[in-house]
Amino acid sequence: xxxxxxxLGDLKARVRAFVEERDWDQFHSPKNLAMALAVESAxxxxxxxxxxxxxxxxxxxxxxxxxxxxxxxxLIYLVRxxxxxDVDLLAxxxxxxxxxxxxxxxxxxxxxxxxxxxxx
Amino acid sequence: xxxxxxxLGDLKARVRAFVEERDWDQFHSPKNLAMALAVESAxxxxxxxxxxxxxxxxxxxxxxxxxxxxxxxxLIYLVRxxxxxDVDLLAxxxxxxxxxxxxxxxxxxxxxxxxxxxxx
Amino acid sequence: xxxxxxxLGDLKARVRAFVEERDWDQFHSPKNLAMALAVESAxxxxxxxxxxxxxxxxxxxxxxxxxxxxxxxxLIYLVRxxxxxDVDLLAxxxxxxxxxxxxxxxxxxxxxxxxxxxxx
Amino acid sequence: xxxxxxxLGDLKARVRAFVEERDWDQFHSPKNLAMALAVESAxxxxxxxxxxxxxxxxxxxxxxxxxxxxxxxxLIYLVRxxxxxDVDLLAxxxxxxxxxxxxxxxxxxxxxxxxxxxxx
Numbered sequence: 001x002x003x004x005x006x007x008l009g010d011l012k013a014r015v016r017a018f019v020e021e022r023d024w025d026q027f028h029s030p031k032n033l034a035m036a037l038a039v040e041s042a043x044x045x046x047x048x049x050x051x052x053x054x055x056x057x058x059x060x061x062x063x064x065x066x067x068x069x070x071x072x073x074x075l076i077y078l079v080r081x082x083x084x085x086d087v088d089l090l091a092x093x094x095x096x097x098x099x100x101x102x103x104x105x106x107x108x109x110x111x112x113x114x115x116x117x118x119x120x
Numbered sequence: 121x122x123x124x125x126x127x128l129g130d131l132k133a134r135v136r137a138f139v140e141e142r143d144w145d146q147f148h149s150p151k152n153l154a155m156a157l158a159v160e161s162a163x164x165x166x167x168x169x170x171x172x173x174x175x176x177x178x179x180x181x182x183x184x185x186x187x188x189x190x191x192x193x194x195l196i197y198l199v200r201x202x203x204x205x206d207v208d209l210l211a212x213x214x215x216x217x218x219x220x221x222x223x224x225x226x227x228x229x230x231x232x233x234x235x236x237x238x239x240x
Numbered sequence: 241x242x243x244x245x246x247x248l249g250d251l252k253a254r255v256r257a258f259v260e261e262r263d264w265d266q267f268h269s270p271k272n273l274a275m276a277l278a279v280e281s282a283x284x285x286x287x288x289x290x291x292x293x294x295x296x297x298x299x300x301x302x303x304x305x306x307x308x309x310x311x312x313x314x315l316i317y318l319v320r321x322x323x324x325x326d327v328d329l330l331a332x333x334x335x336x337x338x339x340x341x342x343x344x345x346x347x348x349x350x351x352x353x354x355x356x357x358x359x360x
Numbered sequence: 361x362x363x364x365x366x367x368l369g370d371l372k373a374r375v376r377a378f379v380e381e382r383d384w385d386q387f388h389s390p391k392n393l394a395m396a397l398a399v400e401s402a403x404x405x406x407x408x409x410x411x412x413x414x415x416x417x418x419x420x421x422x423x424x425x426x427x428x429x430x431x432x433x434x435l436i437y438l439v440r441x442x443x444x445x446d447v448d449l450l451a452x453x454x455x456x457x458x459x460x461x462x463x464x465x466x467x468x469x470x471x472x473x474x475x476x477x478x479x480x
Contacts, residue, residue, distance in 0.1 A: 002215050003214065004210075004211065004214055005210045005211075005214045005217075006210070007128070007210070008127070008128065010209065011213055014171055014217055015217070018217060018220065018221065021226040021230075022224060022226050022229050022230050022231075023230045023231040023234065024231075026231075027233045027410045029173035029174070029176050029177055030168060030176040030177060030179070030187070031168040031171060031172075031173045031176035032173065032409055032410060034161075034164045034165045034167070034168050034176075035165060035275060035405050035406075035408070035409040036409050037160040037161050037164065038158070038162055038164070038165050038402055038405060039403075039406045039409060040280060041154075041157050041158040041161040041194075041402075041404045042155065042158055042398055042399045042401075042402030042403070043197065043214070043399075043402070044154045044158070044201075045154045045155060045158050045285075045395050045398060045399055046395075046399045047154070047394055048150060048151040048154050048395070049231060049395040049396050049399060050353035050387045050392060051151060052151075052293065053149035053151045053152065053292065053293070056149050056150040056151035056154075057149055057150060057204070059150070059205065062361055064205065064207075067150070067205055067207065068205070068207045068212045069212070071198065071201065071202055071205070071207050071209060071212055071215060072209070072212035072213045072215065072216035073216060074157070074161075074194070074198055075198060075209050075210075075212070075213045076213055076216060076217065077193055078191065078195060078198065081164075082191055082231075084177070085179070085184065085187055085188070085191070087184075087187065087188045087191050089192070089195050090124075090125045090127070090131065090195075091124065091125075091193060092127070092189070092191055092192035092195070093125060093131055093192045093196055094123065094124055094125045094189045095192065096189060096193060096196060097125075097134055097135070097138060097196065100138065101138065102219035104142060106141040106142050109144075110141075110142050110143045110236070111142075111143040111144075111146075113144065113147045113290035118156050147290045152290060153287055155285050155286075155288070155289040155395060156289050158282055158285060158398060159282045159283075159285055159286045159289060161282075162278055162279045162281075162282030162283070163279075163282070165275050165278060165279055165405075166275075166279045168275070169272055169275040169276050169279060170267045170272060170473035172413065173412065173413070233410035241420075242449075243454065244451065244454055245450045245453060245454045245457075246450070246458075247367055247368070247450070247452075248367070248368065251450065251453055254457055255457070256385050258460065258461065260459060261466040261470075262464060262466050262469050262470050262471075263470045264469075264471075264473065266471075267416070269413035269416050270408060270417060270419070270427070271408040271411060271412075271413045271416035272413065273371045274404045274405045274407070274408050274416075274444055275405060277401050277404065277434070278398070278401040278404070278405050280403055281397050281398040281401040281434075282398055283393075284394045284397065284441075285394045285395060285398050287394070288390060288391040288394050288455040291391060292391075293389035293391045293392065294389070296389050296390040296391035296394075297389055297390060297444070299390070299445065304380040304445065304447075307390070307445055307447065308445070308447045308452045309452070309456060311441065311442055311445070311447050311449060311452055312440065312449070312452035312453045312455065312456035313456060314397070314401075314434070314438055315438060315449050315450075315452070315453045316453055316456060316457065317437060318431065318434055318438065320446045321404075321431065324417070325419070325424065325427055325428070325431070327424075327427065327428045327431050329369070329431060329432070330364075330366070330368075330371065331364065331365075332428045332429070332431055332432035332435070332436075333365060333371055333432045333435050333436055334363065334364055334365045334425070335432065335437060336429060336432035336433060336439055337374055337375070337378060337436065340378065341378065345384060346382050347364045348383040349382050349384075350381075350382050350383045351382075351383040351384075351386075353384065
């Protein structure tokens with residue numbers, strides 16, 4: 001029977017339980033968790049490395065399933081490392097979106113993908 | 121005044137709005153988004169590359185703030201690429217944790233960090 | 241006056257000297273060096289993340305200079321970690337190209353970019 | 361019979377031949393090659409993610425062989441992307457080491473691993 005995880009707080013608790021049952025916390029220094037998260041993000045990149053951008057937007061069933069698995073892995077490690085560093089992910093994302101809105105005002109950057117200090 | 125993002129669905133909507141205001145969707149092929157997510161995860165790794173595991177668990181204020189910013193960036197891109205690929209992140213994570221529980225039964229792997237096919 | 245590095249053996253010696261002068265070997269565990277190399281490879285990815293494949297093949301002077309700097313950083317860390325792990329890079333590459341020639345026989349894979357176990 | 365690759369120029373020629381025999385150049389935009397290199401560097405990181413720094417310095421035969429294979433893959437993609445971008449790797453590395461010597465004068469940074477703008 002599948003238990004459906006309701007929100008990020010629920011996921012955090014489930015990941016903690018998973019790690020504790022296996023006595024794996026000893027391996028979960030933030031340093032190690034950052035490495036693990038980077039490894040999963042590269043596994044996501046690997047799915048797309050030889051595809052064109054257009055092909056990447058219409059994945060076949062097999063590739064979509066692989067992508068879904070990697071996105072899950074990334075989220076799990078992200079929640080785990082946020083837990084270890086005592087970071088509130090949604091609050092951090094709120095703040096970052098506000099910073100980005102200031103750095104990239106819509107009227108200046110519309111349609112252009114340069115980094116913020118490359119604009120006239 | 122800060123708008124506090126309530127949950128992943130809310131974050132997805134906020135990121136969509138941010139992208140649409142700037143007409144940046146044209147750059148957001150899953151291929152490109154996977155690259156961007158990998159870049160942010162490496163920026164997180166960079167914080168820890170010369171620290172010991174022990175040091176990584178007691179970050180000073182400046183490093184903790186950097187880590188928080190990178191975790192936010194990773195979450196934002198993760199939500200964006202899940203949106204583009206029509207992946208339900210929490211459902212995917214639920215499934216993955218169940219798969220991992222099967223691959224790594226607690227009684228077999230307790231205290232050991234090897235990959236599942238390296239166990240006796 | 242610029243000293244021009246002649247070959248990989250020369251580069252290895254120069255990097256060793258650089259590290260020793262600064263007493264930085266203490267930070268150069270293979271674990272840390274692998275992280276540093278991954279960080280540099282992501283800085284290379286970052287140059288291309290919003291560019292199309294076609295744009296990536298005709299970089300302007302500024303981007304080309306950035307790419308050159310990141311390729312240099314990657315090579316420096318690659319040589320350093322090979323030194324720490326006592327790996328002969330050119331011998332390893334020779335062996336890998338031979339393995340790849342066996343896994344991907346030209347008559348079977350010509351023009352197709354799938355991974356070797358995805359071919360009929 | 362093993363052909364031993366003599367130097368980076370020889371490796372560049374061998375990789376070109378390998379790619380041309382398979383008509384794979386069409387997939388080798390610098391954008392794609394940067395992604396592939398990042399994927400290989402993450403496969404190297406994966407070997408070390410749960411090891412301590414001390415353990416990473418004394419790899420068993422199996423892990424050392426995996427590391428050697430990943431270092432080979434990284435070098436192959438590095439040489440390939442340098443070829444595509446017309447970058448002289450050894451010249452670039454020479455220049456970078458000189459820049460780094462200026463940014464990190466030995467008498468100021470000996471024994472300390474901070475980034476250059478973090479020093480007093």
